[in-house]
Amino acid sequence: MTAAIRPWRQIQRRKCRQIMVGKVPVGGDAPITVQTMTNTVTADAKATIEQIRRVEEAGADIVRVSCPDVESTAALREIVRAATIPVVADIHFHYKRAIEAAEAGAACLRINPGNIGSADRVREVVQAAKDHGCSIRIGVNAGSLEQDLLEKYGEPCPEALVESALDHARILEDHDFREFKISVKASDVFLAVAAYQGLAEACDYPLHIGITEAGGLRAGTVKSSIGLGMLLWGGIGDTIRVSLSADPVEEVKVGYEMLKSLGLRRRGVTVISCPSCARQQFDVIKTVEVLEDRLSHITTPLSVSVIGCVVNGPGEATMTDIGFTGGGKGTHQVYLGGVPAHRLKDEGIVDHLVKLVEAKAAEIERAKAAEAVVA
Missing domain, CATH: 3.20.20.20 (Dihydropteroate synthase-like)
Structure with missing residues (x-):
């Protein structure tokens, strides 16, 4: 978004x-x-x-x-x-x-x-x-x-x-x-x-x-x-x-x-993440560290929010292409296009987000290619 x-x-x-x-x-x-x-x-x-x-x-x-x-x-x-x-x-x-x-x-x-x-x-x-x-x-x-x-x-x-x-x-x-x-x-x-x-x-x-x-x-x-x-x-x-x-x-x-x-140029994934605190429902710092490394091959501009709890998570998710917010009892919320899409357990958070980002990037690139053909 x-x-x-x-x-x-x-x-x-x-x-x-x-x-x-x-x-x-x-x-x-x-x-x-x-x-x-x-x-x-x-x-x-x-x-x-x-x-x-x-x-x-x-x-x-x-x-x-x-x-x-x-x-x-x-x-x-x-x-x-x-x-x-x-x-x-x-x-x-x-x-x-x-x-x-x-x-x-x-x-x-x-x-x-x-x-x-x-x-x-x-x-x-x-x-x-x-x-x-x-x-x-x-x-x-x-x-x-x-x-x-x-x-x-x-x-x-x-x-x-x-x-x-x-x-x-x-x-x-x-x-x-x-x-x-x-x-x-x-x-x-x-x-x-x-x-x-x-x-x-x-x-x-x-x-x-x-x-x-x-x-x-x-x-x-x-x-x-x-x-x-x-x-x-x-x-x-x-x-x-x-x-x-x-x-x-x-x-x-x-x-x-x-x-x-500064919004002057975009390349690759912009990760919006919280610094983490006692409210976090998963290890935000480690998740973001691994996620940024796993997404370094993506050149398509898009945004991902990774927030540890529901205080700011839902709000940030409405402004990003893909959002992930920590929830209670090891069950978290995934947002697509700012809208709640599905829930996710603790296991495989990074793998799941990487797949979502790769799919979104591919979708964006297909749309660009279609527009280029029309033009």
């Missing part, structure tokens, strides 16, 4: 131009994309491709790989051929790596044009991007601001990040290149949010948002959720990366959970 759209639930996304990262649109009216970055040695094409396979299965729309040396860009051609999603080549200072990455088939170059040397070098990189259909991401980071800006402002601040981003953007514009997006990341939530807010007002380019170096899985998820949540709620952000010291698959999962929680 889909909750009704209320004025207080609607997010008005910032209007901006749209670019293409390979075949994936970013900005404009395109869905907010979720991306991640590999942490393998890029020159090891086999290991990098294997990791990309895993993030593709998790739902990543775009993946970035670091290309610090010629061995990395040499492996990039094989990696790009094997990937089913666009590959972004992360370049910092060496302009030749950017040209090699474009020639190898990278969909996008992450590079700051002001950092790669002379005007001739910038011109060569821009021409390579044009020749090979690459977009560019200008990636400003509070930890690597230009020295002149640090001297001007005294420290990393929102104004310095925005000025750096606009300076780099101007270089690309001067070369008649506008297929780019911008990021102004910082590990400090307040600094990052303020910088993105300032940049959103100063230009109409798509914005890649993230809180950089956010930390480990738990701390980084919390920190990123606060910062990106503020930006997304304010309509800012066209593509996101959750930077975690964790498996890149976790970055993708957290990214989707953020978008799902």
Whole structure:
């Protein structure tokens, strides 16, 4: 079931131009994309491709790989051929790596044009991007601001990040290149949010948002959720990366959970569950833990509520596709489409719910396929 759209639930996304990262649109009216970055040695094409396979299965729309040396860009051609999603080549200072990455088939170059040397070098990189259909991401980071800006402002601040981003953007514009997006990341939530807010007002380019170096899985998820949540709620952000010291698959999962929680994009099962208390009639925590793992293969958007007792259970069940509420004497209530459907004993709760979800997902997909045929 889909909750009704209320004025207080609607997010008005910032209007901006749209670019293409390979075949994936970013900005404009395109869905907010979720991306991640590999942490393998890029020159090891086999290991990098294997990791990309895993993030593709998790739902990543775009993946970035670091290309610090010629061995990395040499492996990039094989990696790009094997990937089913666009590959972004992360370049910092060496302009030749950017040209090699474009020639190898990278969909996008992450590079700051002001950092790669002379005007001739910038011109060569821009021409390579044009020749090979690459977009560019200008990636400003509070930890690597230009020295002149640090001297001007005294420290990393929102104004310095925005000025750096606009300076780099101007270089690309001067070369008649506008297929780019911008990021102004910082590990400090307040600094990052303020910088993105300032940049959103100063230009109409798509914005890649993230809180950089956010930390480990738990701390980084919390920190990123606060910062990106503020930006997304304010309509800012066209593509996101959750930077975690964790498996890149976790970055993708957290990214989707953020978008799902704000109603900006849905993928897979949304589980609504209670924290459990003395009123619970079954082990809610263990049930949800196993259920989420068992349902990770479902990509169809739908909702499931798992509530331990009848205090909030029936109410939550009316707002989800499938509901499960704990009842007395080991007998519980199952809801389908918000309506009580049947009772269930303690045994086989997870197996039963998984079957119901799989059946509902299949029903939804059949309906989509039928609509597509009619259209």
